[in-house]
Amino acid sequence: MFGTSGVRGPVGETVTADLALDIGRALVTDGAATVVVGRDARESGEPLRRALSAGITECGGDVIDVGVQSTPTVARSVVDENADAGVVITASHNPAPDNGIKLWAADGRAFGEDANARITDIVERETFDLAAWDALGERSRVDGARERHERAIRESVAIPDDLSVVVDLGNGVGRVTADALHSAGCDVETLNGQRDGRFPGRPSEPTAEKCQTACIIVEATDADLGIVHDGDADRMMAIDDRGRFVSGDTLLALFARREAEDGDRVAVPVDTSLLVADALAEVGADVTYTPVGDAYVAAETANPDVVFGGEPSGAWIWPAQTRCPDGPLAACALAALVSTEGSLAAMVDDLPTYPIRRDSVQTDAKEAVVERVAAIAREGFDDVSTLDGIRVETETGWFLVRASGTEPLVRITAEARDEGDADELFETARELIDRAGDDHSG
Structure with missing residues (x-):
């Protein structure tokens, strides 16, 4: 039932309100008394949210609803609200007809294989622990999750106040990036900023092919860099000051070299370029390989000598801040890197390219x-x-x-x-x- 990024697929086929109801029931049956729930901009997320919340409360669990938010905002809210689990209703970078359900542990990282297997077993066997009529759970709405996320980023990153940044939100829910950069004093130009789960501006996945408009605008406006997100803003990719889309392996090498010191390790999936290992060797650090999937990378960051984790697909994890891939945090960290090191294009050109x-x-x-x-x-x-x-x-x-x-x-x-x-x-x-x-x- 669960892949490496939760349940995903076409609405009405793979992903249904019945499934959402049962997953909500299973979460509480598995021991979660309080669950944070949020969703992305897809309209299909609303009936799924209602069904999921009904399943949670039907089994006596309490729902903390944070509304329409980015995935990292919801994951952070699980920790902030001292909840037992979290759920994001999102298909991330998948196309508009899809939706999905991704589960988060109390420490803000994605459910691993064992936890997903327990939920699957409960759903398939229908062994739900339904509550008595007078022991049903409650639902409460919590506002301000996005503002809290922005504040946490600004407290952890020295965001510069003198950069010009183009932010392509892809009609998704990553507004916290533009807000954090603007509040710090950056000159921010947004693209596809209207929240729309049909993704009319461009396909949700932030690839070089799909982000050509943003590349053109960065080059034409002499911006210092460009930021692009997927629909739920757990991914972040970048455009340099020459209007070139920066590869994920290159970004991973730049982030890893910035975060690691002698003796540290950085968690990366097995399909990562040699470029990252070579960049880390320059500072006396090393890579540790994981299976492909941000949940595996996040799990590896639990080791104290793993200071950073990332995937070339655009998922970046700073375990000292959050165990969830956080696109807005990555965007601000990249802006800080550009501010201290200079041109992103120059940094990219300074790295070797391997066939x-x-x-x-x-x-x-x-x-x-x-x-x-x-x-x-x-x-x-x-x-x-x-x-x-x-x-x-x-x-x-x-x-x-x-x-x-x-x-x-x-x-x-x-x-x-x-x-x-x-x-x-x-x-x-x-x-x-x-x-x-x-x-x-x-």
């Missing part, structure tokens, strides 16, 4: 193929990790073979510091998949 190869192989036996690749790889390579798929490290680079979580595909990624080495590693990975496929079909 990377990506492709997919279609198969209806993706798990079996990946399992066989792992067995073959162990026979031929010394440094093999099966944390999430198979990642093989060599002297020249690495390659990764993973089963897609949503499609009948095996994905291949290979990276090296040299073009020829990248090609060779990619072909090695493809040959392993071909051998595994032949073995499986035989």
Whole structure:
């Protein structure tokens, strides 16, 4: 039922009011007495919110409703309200016909696999602990969550007062970014600032292809940088002062190098570029790899020597502030970095670029193929990790073979510091998949 980012899918098919009702019931049955609830700008979120809240109160739990808010605002509110759990009704960067339900623990991080499995089991077996007629829970509305989020960011980040920033909200709920930058004194130009869950301005996912208008405006207005969010503002991507969309791996390297010191570690998923490890090596720090998914990265940040976590997709976690990917916090931290270090374009150009190869192989036996690749790889390579798929490290680079979580595909990624080495590693990975496929079909 749950993927790496909660339940997501088409409204009325995968995601229904019945499901929301049962998840609300299951949360309280699992032990949550008080639950913070919020949603993004999708209109389908309102009936889901009502159903979820009904399930919580029906089992005797109390609902603290924070309204339409960004995902990091809701996650922070779980901690601020001393609640036992939180729920964000959002499909994040998915298209408008979708919605979703993501659960948050009392410490403000996403539910992990074990917690999601408990909720799934309760829902599937319908073992709900319904309350007596005189022991139903209550619902209360709490205002000011966004303002509280903004205040926390301004207290933790030295936001400059002299930058020009373009903020593309993507018709989502990330207004706290524009508010925090403007309150600090920045000159802020917003795009797609009208909250609209149909995402008429641009598709919700903040990719280079989908953010070309923001890139043009940053370059044309001589802004110092651009910020782009997805629909629920847990993701943040950036545009440099030359109007270039900055890759996620580059941002991760810049943030990691800023936050880490000698002996520290930074949590990143297994598909992260060598660029990040090399940048950290310059300051005596190191990476620690996790499966792909911000919940895994957040879990790793519980270790005291992990000072930062991030995913190239745009999720950035400062565990000293919050265990949730916080797009507005990342936006302000990047503005502070630009203020102290200078041009974002210059910082980007100062980092090396490594050739990377990506492709997919279609198969209806993706798990079996990946399992066989792992067995073959162990026979031929010394440094093999099966944390999430198979990642093989060599002297020249690495390659990764993973089963897609949503499609009948095996994905291949290979990276090296040299073009020829990248090609060779990619072909090695493809040959392993071909051998595994032949073995499986035989």
